[in-house]
Amino acid sequence: MSRQTANNALMHPFSVLRRIGFSTRLMQRLERYRRQQDKQGRVVSVLSWADGTWCALSLHCEKTGAVIVDEGQQTHAYEDARSMLSGGLLPLLSLRWEAHA
Incomplete structure (x- = not known):
């Protein structure tokens, strides 16, 4: 894993998945x-990395309407997504909400 790759995720709206095919x-x-995440007040967006790794990421942003995914979280998401994809699993991840970030 390249740390440079893992720390440079791009966030996309969920609709990007519809265009992938x-x-x-x-x-x-x-x-x-x-829909399940939406019922719980979460937003699902997509993180992608330059090497083609991606994940659907559930975000808690009901209080502020904004979210920051720091480099450490990007790295953990990258590692989890790569592991899930290589295992044939759908990379559905959740970002834990922290009130005192």
Whole structure:
């Protein structure tokens, strides 16, 4: 893993997944996940890295409407997403909400 790659994630809206060309079945799973998270007051967006690694990331941003994903969180998300993708799992991650960040 390149630390440079892991620390340089790009955040995209969930709608970017619709443009990638995933199968209908996979998109239904992703949409269902997004709806479940939305019911809990969370937003799902997409983190991607230059090497093609990506994840759907559930964010708690109901109080402020903004979120910061620092380099440490990006690195952890990158490692988790790569591990899940290599294991054939869908990379659905959640960013823990911290009131005193």
